[in-house]
Amino acid sequence: MxxxxxxxxxxxxxxxxxxxxxxxxxxxxxxxxxxxxPKGTEHFMSDLHGEHEAFVHILNSASGVIHEKIDTVLGDSVSPAERAELATLIYYPAQKLPELKARQTDLAGWYRATLLRLIELCRFVSSKHTRAHVRAGLPESCAYILDELLHAHFEDHDKDLYYGQIIDSMLRHDRADAYITRLCEIIKWLAVDRLHIVGDLFDRGPRPDRILDSLMAHHQVDIQWGNHDVVWMGAASGSPLCILTVLKTTLAYNNTDTLESGYGISLRQLERFAQRTYGQSDVTRWLPHTDARNGAAGDLTATARMHKAVTILMLKLESQVIERNPDFHMEGRDWLQRIDWQKGTVRCGDSEYMLLDRDFPTVTPSDPAALTAAEQQVVDGLVRAFAESERLQRHVQFLYDHGALYKICNGNLLYHGAVPMTQEGEFAEHVYEGHSWSGKGLFDYCDRRARQGYFAPEGSPARQAGQDFLWYLWCGAQSPLFGRSAMTTFERLYIADPATHVEVKDPYYRLIDRPETADKILAAFGLQGEGCHIVNGHVPVRAIEGESPVKGGGKLIIIDGGFCRAYHQKTGIAGYTLVYNSRGLILRTHQPFESMEKAIHEDEDIASKSEYIYTAPRRIQVADTDExxxxxxxxxxxxxxxxxxxxxxxxxxxxx
Structure with missing residues (x-):
């Protein structure tokens, strides 16, 4: 005090x-x-995995909130087709406006009708904000007139005459396009007060870099790191193992555009090395996953060779990191140390298996984790390229500045993965650096170690230890961001027995069906009461099999519904989002998004359905929030x- x-x-x-x-x-x-x-609207999204176009559409539409506002304001006075056109215009004004103008026979009349509709809609969405808050979002070049349009008192003005005169002035001075665009942007800005991203921006989908650009332009956003995020954070920090890990995933999904076009990281040195070393190898097992967007046709052999080269480099560096970090308890996963090179077998658990691929031209059996001179040269070049990518460094700095392992906001606890638990339902304890950590303490410890990997002095033991820990957060059994017994990448590539491919989920995923588990976790983070919830991502909900995203007696919501196309067949949907407004929590279930082009030119929105999973006993006010x-x-x-x-x-x- x-x-x-x-x-x-x-x-x-x-x-x-x-x-x-x-x-x-x-x-x-x-x-x-x-x-x-009334409290502002919060919008929750998770597991975006590089699906930039779908992300932008969900963000622009606020998961359907804006279309609902249009229906409320305009109702049956405007046809469904015109309401859909207006929604698309708000989502994509730069692209949609020229197309709509080109169709008009009475352009001035269309301008007047469109501006009046946008003004009415903007007045509606701004009604629960202070005038000062609305002004803060107005562009300086047209702030005065927009402020007048949005806050005019019609006891003092004839509404039609007042608006008509201002709109006529816009048309005379060729400013209608600018004001339409500004109104569209203000509506989107006011519709969502805060955006929460519950982890996994990277990997699988084509352009996570564009998602990061969009997030950096957002007025208020926070991020709860996922395991796919922290491994990229480790790569940007200079961890050779994290770099090879992100390359492994990138090549496995043939998303080299992310690196080369997105971050300016050349793979030419790696490609030449892979050609020299694995040019005569059978790389069929290393061919990438493809779809219509990333090269379903064409020669993918060069990518497959790089995929194999990177995997073997990754296995070597994994062995080194495991050896210098006994706290990780990953000795059984240093695979190159567990291979019998003469017999061509590998010991996995208590069993021995024949290797599906015995081609290891760069491995010395007496010291299998050692890099050859050529491999070291490739690794050094990649470390430099990641460090020198200004855009990647800017994105990762943003992830650190706006992100954390978890967040508590307005009575909700947000985290990506799991709170590691025992079979009996207690928080699992793990010892790092001589201290035992569990529950919230484990999250806080992991957050500190993740920052150490990027911010500790260059070349220091603390920085290397932090970088190693970023890799552990990606795949460690007690990592709150992973929550499984092991990441069975090696087993799927080298062992035929599918029983070895199983990744056993932490007991957390069984226990969260119980209300007492949700209460226990909330209490550990200082939350209790009817309005408190956990928002979780990471493990896709198999809606196609009848699984519900709502767990723990309604107190825990998993919002990973398979946003990434790679998961659509597993989940049967294309993702969940969550909206928390002054009335309560609304879960949105989305169907696949075809393309941004179709959305713009055919006014095709994402098909979604909404379900209130928590209705507040009374309307939630700003007074009830953290603010x-x-x-x-x-x-x-x-x-x-x-x-x-x-x-x-x-x-x-x-x-x-």
Whole structure:
């Protein structure tokens, strides 16, 4: 608690901003008015996995919120086709506006109708925000007139005449396009107060870099890291193993555009090395997954050779990292140390299996983890390329600045993976650096170690240890971001027995069906009460088999519904999103998104259905949120300042 003198010093500083009783009282009244407004809408998405076009469409549409607002405001006065056109215009104004204009026989009339509809819609979505908040989102070039349009009082104006005169002025001065575009952007900005990304931006889909660009442009976003994110964070930090791990996934899905076009990382040196070393090898097993977007046809042999080269390099470096980190307890997964090179077998658990591929031209059996000179040269070149990718470094810095292992926001606990648990339902304990960690403490520890890998001094033991830990978070059995017994990449490539390919889920995934498990986890993170929920990602919900994303008696929601195309057949849908507005929590179930081109030119929205999974007993106000707590603290400070003025403890008009 601050001492009396410290509190008085703080009030003197506050007095610089509010120098009189009247000024402080006015601010109290303003804050109390804001506290009574409905809470802003929060939008939750997870497991985007590089699916940029679907992500942009869901983001622009706010998971259908904007289309619902259009239906509410315009209703049956406008046909469904025109409402769909208006929705597409709001989602993609730069692309849709020229197309709509080209169709018109009465362009001026269309401009007037469209501007009036956008103004009405914008007035509606801005109604639960303060005028100051709305002004903050207005572009400077047209802020004054937009502010007038949105906040005009029609007891003072004839509405039709007032709007008509302003719109006619826009048309005369050829400014209608600019104002339509600005109104579309404001509507999207006001429709969602905050965006939560519950992990896994990277891998599988084609352009995670474009998703990061979109997130960096968003007005308020936070990210809960997924295991696919932390391994890219480790790659950007300079971890050779993390770099090879992300390359392995990138090549397995033939997404080299992410590296080469997205991040300017050349694979030419790797390709030449793979050609020299594996040019005569059978690389059939290493051919990448493909679809219509990433090269279903054509010669993929070069990619397959690089895939094999990277995998063997990865296995070598995994062995080195496992050896220097006994805390990881991964000794059984240093595969190159478990191969009988003469027999061509590998020991997996208590059994021995024949290798499906015995071609290891760069491995020395007496020291299998050692890199050859040529391999070391390739690895060094890749480390430099990742370090020198300005765009990748900017994206990863953003992930660190706006991300964490978990977040608590407005009574909801957000994390990507799992809280490791025992079979009996207790938090599993694991020892790192001589200390035991579990539950929330484990999350906090892992968050600190993840930051150490990027921010510790270059070349320091702490930085290397942090980089190793970023890799462990990707695939370790006790990693809160992984939550499985093992990542069976080696087994799927080298062992025929499908029993070895199984990745056993942490007991967490069985226990979360129980309400008491959700309550236990929430309590560990300091949350309790009816309105508290856990929002989780990571493991796709198999809706096609009847699995529900709502667990723990309604208190835990898994919003990984297979956003990535690679998962659509497993889940039967194309992802979930979650909307938390002043009425409660709404789960949106989405069908596959065909393409941005079709959405723009045919007004084709993502087919979705909505379900309230929590309805608040009364409308949630700003006063009920985390921001409300901060604002009430501000009111208490201002009330203390007023008392100090009234008692003469601080003179009014004080200036320092």
């Amino acid at each position: 601050p001492t009396h003198s410290e509190h008085l010093r703080y009030l003197r500083l506050l007095a610089q901003q509010f120098p009189t009783v009247a000024a402080a009282a006015s601010e109290i009244i303003r804050i109390e008015a804001v506290l009574r407004l 409300g707590v901060r604002k009430r603290e501000r009111v208490r400070d201002l009330e203390a300042l007023v008392k100090a003025y009234e008692s003469g403890l601080i003179p009014q008009g004080l200036r320092v």
